[in-house]
Amino acid sequence: MKDALRTVRAAVALQWRSAPVASATVLALTACTGAVAAMGGWLTKLLLDELGRGAQVDSQRALGLAVGAAAVAGGAMAVLNLTEYLNGVIRWRVTLEVERALFTKVSALESLRYFEEPAFHGQLRLAEQAAQEAPQQLSELVLAVIRAAISVVTLSAVVLSVSPPMALLLLLAGAVGLGAQLVRSRWSARLSEALVQTYRWRDFYHSLLVDVRAARESRLFGLGELLRDRMVTTLGRASARELALARKGAAMQASLSLLTAGVTALGAFIVVRGAVEGRHAIGDVALFLAAVAGIQSAFTGLVVQMQEAGRSVLTFGNYLQLLALPGRTAGPSRAVEPLRRGVEFRDAWFRYDTRGPWVLRGVNLFIPAGGSVGLVGINGAGKSTLVKLLCRFYELERGQILWDGVDVREFEPRALWQRMAATFQDFMTYDLTAAENIGLGDVAHLKDEARIRAAARLADIDDKLAALPAGYETLLSRTLEGEDGDGAPGVSLSGGQWQRVALARALMREDVDLWVLDEPSSGLDAEAEFGIHQTLQRHGAGRARLLVSHRLSALRSADTIAVLSRGQVVEQGTHEELMAAGGEYARLFSLQARGYQDPRLVSRTPEEEAA
Ligand SMILES: Nc1ncnc2c1ncn2[C@@H]1O[C@H](COP(=O)(O)OP(=O)(O)OP(=O)(O)O)[C@@H](O)[C@H]1O
Numbered sequence: 001m002k003d004a005l006r007t008v009r010a011a012v013a014l015q016w017r018s019a020p021v022a023s024a025t026v027l028a029l030t031a032c033t034g035a036v037a038a039m040g041g042w043l044t045k046l047l048l049d050e051l052g053r054g055a056q057v058d059s060q061r062a063l064g065l066a067v068g069a070a071a072v073a074g075g076a077m078a079v080l081n082l083t084e085y086l087n088g089v090i091r092w093r094v095t096l097e098v099e100r101a102l103f104t105k106v107s108a109l110e111s112l113r114y115f116e117e118p119a120f121h122g123q124l125r126l127a128e129q130a131a132q133e134a135p136q137q138l139s140e141l142v143l144a145v146i147r148a149a150i151s152v153v154t155l156s157a158v159v160l161s162v163s164p165p166m167a168l169l170l171l172l173a174g175a176v177g178l179g180a181q182l183v184r185s186r187w188s189a190r191l192s193e194a195l196v197q198t199y200r201w202r203d204f205y206h207s208l209l210v211d212v213r214a215a216r217e218s219r220l221f222g223l224g225e226l227l228r229d230r231m232v233t234t235l236g237r238a239s240a241r242e243l244a245l246a247r248k249g250a251a252m253q254a255s256l257s258l259l260t261a262g263v264t265a266l267g268a269f270i271v272v273r274g275a276v277e278g279r280h281a282i283g284d285v286a287l288f289l290a291a292v293a294g295i296q297s298a299f300t301g302l303v304v305q306m307q308e309a310g311r312s313v314l315t316f317g318n319y320l321q322l323l324a325l326p327g328r329t330a331g332p333s334r335a336v337e338p339l340r341r342g343v344e345f346r347d348a349w350f351r352y353d354t355r356g357p358w359v360l361r362g363v364n365l366f367i368p369a370g371g372s373v374g375l376v377g378i379n380g381a382g383k384s385t386l387v388k389l390l391c392r393f394y395e396l397e398r399g400q401i402l403w404d405g406v407d408v409r410e411f412e413p414r415a416l417w418q419r420m421a422a423t424f425q426d427f428m429t430y431d432l433t434a435a436e437n438i439g440l441g442d443v444a445h446l447k448d449e450a451r452i453r454a455a456a457r458l459a460d461i462d463d464k465l466a467a468l469p470a471g472y473e474t475l476l477s478r479t480l481e482g483e484d485g486d487g488a489p490g491v492s493l494s495g496g497q498w499q500r501v502a503l504a505r506a507l508m509r510e511d512v513d514l515w516v517l518d519e520p521s522s523g524l525d526a527e528a529e530f531g532i533h534q535t536l537q538r539h540g541a542g543r544a545r546l547l548v549s550h551r552l553s554a555l556r557s558a559d560t561i562a563v564l565s566r567g568q569v570v571e572q573g574t575h576e577e578l579m580a581a582g583g584e585y586a587r588l589f590s591l592q593a594r595g596y597q598d599p600r601l602v603s604r605t606p607e608e609e610a611a
Contacts, residue, residue: 185310374555441508
């Protein structure tokens with residue numbers, strides 16, 4: 001109960017913070033409309049009583065009453081329209097506020113762990129929905145309560161004057177309806193939470209059906225029908241459960257309607273009999289019936305609002321929980337000094353899951369300031385994991401990563417990121433302009449054309465981008481177009497060209513001490529790869545560099561090469577030293593080198609010649 005109250009308070013506060021003037025106006029207008037029902041009913045009663053006076057009717061008074069009743073009804077309509085418009089304003093403001101708050105939090109989350117948890121994504125989805133709906137629904141509920149309270153109090157006085165037991169019956173029926181809706185809200189909230197992963201699967205299949213990259217495999221392997229069936233089946237499963245709940249709700253609603261109809265019929269019976277027996281005037285009958293209908297409609301309005309608001313409030317908790325996640329690292333944080341000696345992994349142990357296997361088992365590795373370390377190892381050896389740990393996307397379970405001897409946990413990750421540049425194996429391709437695709441590497445210089453082009457030149461992609469239809473302003477996308485729809489058509493780049501763009505993005509950062517390049521040239525042709533590595537060597541001089549590649553020839557010129565195997569650095573030295581040692585590196589290198597050799601070009605031994 002305490003939690004529910006806290007949630008309600010937070011949702012109401014969210015709306016008031018987002019749209020205070022509109023909220024206050026709607027509140028005032030609603031208070032007016034609450035009184036309007038009774039006022040209209042009263043004017044109608046007076047009119048009917050006046051008309052009932054036969055020959056003594058005061059026609060001017062009757063006309064005045066008729067005009068008054070019509071004006072009240074017209075005024076109520078105008079107020080209703082204005083309220084609807086203001087509710088639209090509130091909804092729009094709350095949506096902006098919710099998106100701002102949620103995605104400020106999401107981008108402040110430093111660890112990548114959250115993004116790998118299905119529960120986090122489910123919660124985010126529920127939070128977005130509930131936070132956009134709950135404040136408005138709650139305030140509509142609050143308004144419905146005010147409206148209902150005013151209507152019920154004013155109209156009950158009327159009913160009470162005619163038949164006190166009837167007033168009690170009406171209130172009882174209303175209370176039963178409200179209780180039933182509370183139960184229904186709880187069912188509905190539980191179902192929303194239970195179905196969130198089902199809907200995420202539906203979205204996943206949907207995205208595969210429309211994504212251009214997925215479309216290639218989908219066509220070639222004939223996956224279209226399979227994916228469509230899975231999407232439809234998932235949707236069907238969700239719909240079946242939604243429908244089952246709707247059936248339960250409809251049955252409950254039907255019982256409540258029967259109850260209400262019974263109470264109305266009873267009321268009509270009492271008052272009509274009173275009129276027949278001469279105890280009530282005809283105006284009293286009309287007023288009584290209007291009051292009964294008014295009270296019932298007030299309760300019905302309340303009940304509808306309650307069902308909607310109840311579900312949203314129950315799921316609104318997800319929004320509050322997400323906002324309460326620890327975002328940026330709090331507590332003491334040291335300034336990250338320019339790197340002088342180097343970065344060191346010291347007995348680093350890591351696994352993605354505390355129940356899963358170790359990925360790093362006591363890694364020791366030193367990346368000297370101004371020097372380059374090549375990291376090699378077979379698939380799954382843990383190279384990219386080591387890179388992610390160096391970037392502090394995860395925390396070590398044991399051991400340390402030291403920046404000039406200082407444990408990196410003493411720094412705010414953000415401060416550390418400012419001293420690094422990186423390209424990742426699964427680098428991003430943004431559906432933005434060419435200039436932005438590179439400028440994002442240093443947002444402070446997002447519009448700095450000279451710097452963007454300098455970075456592009458280093459990555460050897462400047463000529464290509466400058467020659468695009470709108471040069472650097474060309475959109476690198478085949479699926480989006482400018483928001484106004486009249487921009488130049490977007491273009492797509494080749495895999496290797498995209499990789500150069502990603503590299504240029506990393507090279508945007510000039511004032512950095514550490515470069516982390518995870519497979520920066522895997523998509524490049526041999527000549528381009530050679531050129532890029534020459535550039536990296538030249539441009540990277542003075543920075544600590546960690547280079548990961550499967551093409552061992554690309555790492556040949558690194559100051560040292562480390563071989564990662566089964567979660568440990570098993571060999572380290574220069575290319576020559578490692579070749580001379582004849583270990584894992586020499587084996588891998590010879591294997592690759594042999595793959596490039598054409599037997600016709602390799603000189604044969606005299607025995608081979610003779611054979
Ligand atoms: N996000 C993750 N969650 C759980 N396990 C992961 C995750 N990322 C990687 N792994 C596991 O960690 C191990 C090391 O993966 P990693 O990507 O670091 O290897 P790698 O040496 O970079 O491989 P490759 O040469 O194929 O790129 C693998 O067994 C992989 O399954």
